[in-house]
Amino acid sequence: MIGPAIYTVMFWVVAASTVLFALAVVNTRKLLRAAIALMAALSTTAGFYVMLDAQFLAGVQVLVYVGGIVVLIVFAIMLTRSGELLEDHPTPERRVVGAAISIMFLILSAAAVWVSPFAEYSTGKTPPNDALSIGKALLDPGPGGYVAPFEVISLLLLAAMIGGIVIARKTPPPNQPFTSGGDLPGETDVYTPLSQRDPKRGGPVS
Amino acid sequence: MNQLLASIAAYAPGLREWLLLTSVIFSIGLYGLLTRRNAVGILLAVELMLNSAALNFVIFNRFCMPARIDGSVMAIFVIAVAAAEVVVGMAIFVALYRYRGTVDVNRMDTMKDPVTSFEGPVAFNKEVLDNINKQYKSHHDH
Amino acid sequence: MTTEIDIQHLGFALRHVWLVPAFPLVSFVLVGLFLRPLSQKLCGIVATLAVFSSWMAACGIACEYYTLCPPGGEHPVLVPWAFEWLRYQPGMTVNVGVIVDPISVLLMLVVTTVSTLVHLYSIGYMKGDTGFGRFFAYLNLFTFSMLGLVAAPNILQMYVFWELVGVSSFLLIGFYYQKPSAVAASKKAFIVTRFADLGFLVGVLTLGYFGYTLFGGAAPAITARTAAHCAMPLQPFDFLYLTSPEFLARFGALAAGSTGITLLTVAMVLVFMGAAGKSAMFPLHIWLPDAMEGPTPVSALIHAATMVVAGVYLVARMFPAFAVSGAALLVVAYVGAFTSLFAAVIGTTQDDIKRVLAFSTLSQLGYMMLALGVATMESPLGYTASMFHLFTHACFKALLFLGAGAVIHAVHSNEIWDMGGLRKKMPITHFTFLIATLAISGFWPLSGFFSKDEILAAALGNGHYGIFAVALFVAGLTAFYMFRIYLVTFWGEHRTDKASHAHEIPAVMWIPLAILAVLSVVAGYVPMAKFVSIGAEHAEHHGINFAIAIPATLAALLGTGTALLLYTGSGSRADAIARSLGGVYTLVKKKFYVDEVYLFVTHRLIFNLVSRPIAWFDRTVVDGGVNVSGWATRASGHLFSWMQTGQVQSYGSWYAAGAMLVLLVLWAALI
Numbered sequence A: 001m002i003g004p005a006i007y008t009v010m011f012w013v014v015a016a017s018t019v020l021f022a023l024a025v026v027n028t029r030k031l032l033r034a035a036i037a038l039m040a041a042l043s044t045t046a047g048f049y050v051m052l053d054a055q056f057l058a059g060v061q062v063l064v065y066v067g068g069i070v071v072l073i074v075f076a077i078m079l080t081r082s083g084e085l086l087e088d089h090p091t092p093e094r095r096v097v098g099a100a101i102s103i104m105f106l107i108l109s110a111a112a113v114w115v116s117p118f119a120e121y122s123t124g125k126t127p128p129n130d131a132l133s134i135g136k137a138l139l140d141p142g143p144g145g146y147v148a149p150f151e152v153i154s155l156l157l158l159a160a161m162i163g164g165i166v167i168a169r170k171t172p173p174p175n176q177p178f179t180s181g182g183d184l185p186g187e188t189d190v191y192t193p194l195s196q197r198d199p200k201r202g203g204p205v206s
Numbered sequence B: 001m002n003q004l005l006a007s008i009a010a011y012a013p014g015l016r017e018w019l020l021l022t023s024v025i026f027s028i029g030l031y032g033l034l035t036r037r038n039a040v041g042i043l044l045a046v047e048l049m050l051n052s053a054a055l056n057f058v059i060f061n062r063f064c065m066p067a068r069i070d071g072s073v074m075a076i077f078v079i080a081v082a083a084a085e086v087v088v089g090m091a092i093f094v095a096l097y098r099y100r101g102t103v104d105v106n107r108m109d110t111m112k113d114p115v116t117s118f119e120g121p122v123a124f125n126k127e128v129l130d131n132i133n134k135q136y137k138s139h140h141d142h
Numbered sequence C: 001m002t003t004e005i006d007i008q009h010l011g012f013a014l015r016h017v018w019l020v021p022a023f024p025l026v027s028f029v030l031v032g033l034f035l036r037p038l039s040q041k042l043c044g045i046v047a048t049l050a051v052f053s054s055w056m057a058a059c060g061i062a063c064e065y066y067t068l069c070p071p072g073g074e075h076p077v078l079v080p081w082a083f084e085w086l087r088y089q090p091g092m093t094v095n096v097g098v099i100v101d102p103i104s105v106l107l108m109l110v111v112t113t114v115s116t117l118v119h120l121y122s123i124g125y126m127k128g129d130t131g132f133g134r135f136f137a138y139l140n141l142f143t144f145s146m147l148g149l150v151a152a153p154n155i156l157q158m159y160v161f162w163e164l165v166g167v168s169s170f171l172l173i174g175f176y177y178q179k180p181s182a183v184a185a186s187k188k189a190f191i192v193t194r195f196a197d198l199g200f201l202v203g204v205l206t207l208g209y210f211g212y213t214l215f216g217g218a219a220p221a222i223t224a225r226t227a228a229h230c231a232m233p234l235q236p237f238d239f240l241y242l243t244s245p246e247f248l249a250r251f252g253a254l255a256a257g258s259t260g261i262t263l264l265t266v267a268m269v270l271v272f273m274g275a276a277g278k279s280a281m282f283p284l285h286i287w288l289p290d291a292m293e294g295p296t297p298v299s300a301l302i303h304a305a306t307m308v309v310a311g312v313y314l315v316a317r318m319f320p321a322f323a324v325s326g327a328a329l330l331v332v333a334y335v336g337a338f339t340s341l342f343a344a345v346i347g348t349t350q351d352d353i354k355r356v357l358a359f360s361t362l363s364q365l366g367y368m369m370l371a372l373g374v375a376t377m378e379s380p381l382g383y384t385a386s387m388f389h390l391f392t393h394a395c396f397k398a399l400l401f402l403g404a405g406a407v408i409h410a411v412h413s414n415e416i417w418d419m420g421g422l423r424k425k426m427p428i429t430h431f432t433f434l435i436a437t438l439a440i441s442g443f444w445p446l447s448g449f450f451s452k453d454e455i456l457a458a459a460l461g462n463g464h465y466g467i468f469a470v471a472l473f474v475a476g477l478t479a480f481y482m483f484r485i486y487l488v489t490f491w492g493e494h495r496t497d498k499a500s501h502a503h504e505i506p507a508v509m510w511i512p513l514a515i516l517a518v519l520s521v522v523a524g525y526v527p528m529a530k531f532v533s534i535g536a537e538h539a540e541h542h543g544i545n546f547a548i549a550i551p552a553t554l555a556a557l558l559g560t561g562t563a564l565l566l567y568t569g570s571g572s573r574a575d576a577i578a579r580s581l582g583g584v585y586t587l588v589k590k591k592f593y594v595d596e597v598y599l600f601v602t603h604r605l606i607f608n609l610v611s612r613p614i615a616w617f618d619r620t621v622v623d624g625g626v627n628v629s630g631w632a633t634r635a636s637g638h639l640f641s642w643m644q645t646g647q648v649q650s651y652g653s654w655y656a657a658g659a660m661l662v663l664l665v666l667w668a669a670l671i
Helices: A002-027 A031-051 A055-079 A092-115 A131-138 A147-168 B002-009 B015-035 B039-064 B070-100 B120-141 C019-035 C040-068 C102-125 C132-151 C155-173 C180-213 C245-252 C263-278 C287-293 C296-305 C307-317 C319-325 C327-347 C353-374 C381-411 C427-441 C447-461 C465-490 C507-525 C546-567 C572-581 C583-589 C591-639 C648-670
Strands: C077-089 C092-100 C227-230
Touching: A002 A031, A002 B002, A002 B015, A002 B039, A031 A055, A031 B039, A055 B039, A055 B070, A092 B015, A092 C648, A131 B070, A147 B070, B015 B039, B015 C648, B039 B070, C019 C040, C019 C102, C019 C132, C040 C102, C040 C132, C092 C102, C092 C132, C092 C155, C102 C132, C102 C296, C102 C307, C102 C381, C102 C507, C132 C155, C132 C296, C132 C307, C155 C180, C155 C263, C155 C287, C155 C296, C155 C307, C180 C245, C180 C263, C180 C287, C245 C263, C245 C319, C263 C307, C263 C319, C263 C327, C287 C296, C287 C353, C296 C307, C296 C353, C296 C381, C307 C319, C307 C353, C307 C381, C319 C327, C327 C353, C327 C465, C327 C591, C353 C381, C353 C447, C353 C465, C381 C427, C381 C447, C381 C507, C427 C447, C427 C465, C427 C507, C427 C546, C447 C465, C447 C507, C447 C546, C465 C546, C546 C572, C572 C583, C583 C591
Parallel strands: C077 C227
Antiparallel strands: C077 C092
């Protein structure tokens, strides 16, 4: 009897802390703190994976999400100097609208969850949820296998990598600005150094 | 003691409780998405939402078809997509910051026509066009 | 009585009749799309060879047809090849095919012969012109359309090709589209003939409607005369159906309201309106003289020998229906006779060589029409005579136009008073032109004598004495105006420097002239009545009827003599007569002010009374409505523009709210 009780207590405690961390992610004025809160929320999610008998996934979550993605986000914060600045508060109207919409969404989805009859199936049988079976499923070309999505995802990652490099590169090739006409004039100008630009229009100081 | 443990275990999370948890996380992410002013903040909120979605896959896997591992595979895919998204998002923000000096989304409003009078757009567009032409000309003169 | 002919026993040419129009069509596409930029020479050769192949196919058809049905006997109608084109409902289908009967064989021969010669001539005439390839593409298009028209076994196919020849005529009249006068002339020709075709279309639809309803969708039994072989069952639009005695008996009995005129007469007059437009009968003749703006080979081919006789051909095709109506046939006869006289009178005063020939064409077309008009099913000599005259006229009128083209080519002017004395400079042209002039004037033993003679005999034989007198007078006038231009052009002194430096045309141009000259001489000896006839009785015009030949020859001699008297030596005698006639001369010279009347009606009356109110309505009401809708769109956009903040997060909020709304609706709908 001690097992289920511990499990239950753990769930509620971890769930409550996850919600708190999530609230911190969206509300702290310092972005770096928000990133740390996100890291915490993702780590607790890894805990959830363990509780759902997906130990391998928990490992992946910690390695990729917490170790990789959050680090990338921290890089983004640093590179845009967002960490040094205190985040401006959103306008009250936007807060109200955002809150209303997210609460409405919560009510809607909770209602949907509550009224839907799910075909629950609990035999107590241990799922073969280990790295071996996941790896086999990922590379299985037969029916129910995931080799095609797996290849597509690898292509996507490659494309994202190349895209990231191309977009964030410092200077475009000569005579080929990235943004073509249609924007404000200054935005087609990618040659003028930042310090010489008109801060209002984004273009060079005239 | 056993009775206490049993009464605690009676609150063990079922499928609905798990789903409610992910709904809450998702809604919080939605709120952040709609209110954050910093683009990187929005990215954080999106990560939160993606994470809750991935969690949903695993939950359904665990409760509805425990003999299979499709939910876990899907969660891995979601994580991979999230990684790709963060890479591209970060690159865009860095580029944006370099060109505009800020990543405040409230100032990214060039899709809106700044002049809203009835006859305005034509005159404005003409001015813009002239400006662009002038700039391009000076580019080529260099 | 003819028995059914099995398709397997037909010869090659009859089994593949579609080859005749197919050659020019293929060549049109080839020249128009591919060869045009490559080489002028290639364009000309390909186009000419295509039409020549078509001519050979037509000759094959003629030989096989008259082997199958020897001349002098019955002439059954064959439709050896057809396919279904439009199916409206069972019993109401329109086929596309090729009809083979005496008049279509005759027309195919005439069209391909003249077309081949004109193509050949054009290689020389158009040499160096920037639009050389375009010209040959258009000529091919025209030849294809004309052959399709001639081959049409049903009136709807004929209507389609009728419009196609109209388009090619439009394109060729406006060939020199940089010239405002050519553009105006092409527009005029198109609008006038389109206006006439409106009547034709209404007539076609009337016939088709009653053809379907009177028999409840079942084809009437076809008499033995008509069909020996049909590739497809008869349909209400088919000529064989529309001219069958069963249909005409029922349709002829229907009265149009309480007017006492039968519906058949109304329908046939409407059809004749289309024929009159294409054949330029008074008062729809105004386009033809202006059509001379086109290159001269075009005038020879389209506006003299082939397209303008389409109206005559149509009346001949529908002849049994006209004959049953009677009144419609009289309309044909009187319109033909009046046009013949009217045009001949104007022709005596014109100074532009091509215009004189144009009015002469009008006059001769009137002749053909009046010949059809005086024929009846019982005494159908006029029918044969009309086709005979169509045949001979095609030869000598094409020759006249090509000769005129040669002269214009040499002198670079259309005015006969700029020419003169070309007899010695251009002997071949002069000789062939003389033959054609003699032929059209009706001198024995040239072709025009025989066909005119037959027309006069037909008019007299059926008791149309007034028409006979008019025709006789026109014969004299014809001789007068033809010798007038002949004498002024080829005799006398050189009136301009250009005329004195004129040169004979190259061989590629005079060979067609020579061939046509030979044809103009011998065409009269074809025993046409043996080949082309209608009705049970074979009305044959045996030998020379001196009671008609003598007055006709006298009239021609009188006309020629007057011309010789007035236009040899100094021109003072002609001027003196013109002065003494005064106002009458001016009236004729100005073509009886018909064009001015048209201008008054269209520009003053229609423009002020109809067009202006419509324009006002369009500008205020229609445009106003459009403006209001535009204004409303802008105003509503302005009203909602506050939603368009440019902030991605407010768009996101709208999106999320909308998505949830859709979710709710779906949920409500699904549960």
